[in-house]
Amino acid sequence: MRExxxxxxxxxxxxxEQQLTERGCQLSNPIRQHDVIYSxxxxxxxxxxxxxxxxxxxxxxxxxxxxxxxxQQRTSELDNIxxxxxxxxxxxxxxxxxxx
Numbered sequence: 001m002r003e004x005x006x007x008x009x010x011x012x013x014x015x016x017e018q019q020l021t022e023r024g025c026q027l028s029n030p031i032r033q034h035d036v037i038y039s040x041x042x043x044x045x046x047x048x049x050x051x052x053x054x055x056x057x058x059x060x061x062x063x064x065x066x067x068x069x070x071x072q073q074r075t076s077e078l079d080n081i082x083x084x085x086x087x088x089x090x091x092x093x094x095x096x097x098x099x100x
Contacts, residue, residue, distance in 0.1 A: 034061045038097045057097055059090055066090040 038057045056075040069084040087093050
């Protein structure tokens, strides 16, 4: 799947929510996610300044769900190729990635 992500700073969310609703958007309830991103030697530089071709693996926990996700950066515009799958044992996947 190809993912294009847009991030915006919003000072007052209510007017934006109203405008989006008026245009037919359906907003979900807020969600809480816990991400563990894997990099060489624990460096944050790889994902903070990712460049075209960089590959970023991640384990994401959301409620009772655990997913393994891997992204390949396509451009510097948060345009990624992304694959993800549900994981039964997040700790086992964590240990596998830690070994890599």
